[in-house]
Amino acid sequence: MTRFVTVLALTLFAAGLAAAAEDAVVVLPAKNGNVSFPHQKHKEALACTSCHETEKGGKIADLGKDWAHKTCMGCHKEKGKGPAKCNECHKK
Numbered sequence: 001m002t003r004f005v006t007v008l009a010l011t012l013f014a015a016g017l018a019a020a021a022e023d024a025v026v027v028l029p030a031k032n033g034n035v036s037f038p039h040q041k042h043k044e045a046l047a048c049t050s051c052h053e054t055e056k057g058g059k060i061a062d063l064g065k066d067w068a069h070k071t072c073m074g075c076h077k078e079k080g081k082g083p084a085k086c087n088e089c090h091k092k
Ligand code: HEC
Pocket: 026, 037, 039, 042, 043, 044, 046, 047, 048, 049, 050, 051, 052, 055, 056, 057, 058, 059, 060, 061, 063
């Protein structure tokens, strides 16, 4: 009985971790290789409004190639930090 409870607890713990990991990294699909975007890492380092219209965040209506290259690549180049080459973001 004790053993069963331990296994159940571990399973629930692992499921919780999986959900947290999903929120931490957002996959932005692209034909030339999907982009893994570490949302959590950016959330901790930047103002929400560097990417979102408001502090609450949410879906980004303009999301796509032009927005991403201007916003994502633009900031990385400006700061000299974060990926700025095609294959550093687009992974097949
Ligand atoms: C560096 C850019 C960036 C920063 C900074 C950022 N986000 Fe986001 N966020 C995104 C992108 C990209 C998405 C995916 C948008 C989409 O799918 O339309 C997203 C999605 C979201 C979503 C929607 C998740 C969903 O699945 O519906 C919420 C809520 C959100 N962000 C909140 C925040 C909050 C709150 C902050 C600040 C603490 C923040 N974000 C900072 C880029 C950013």
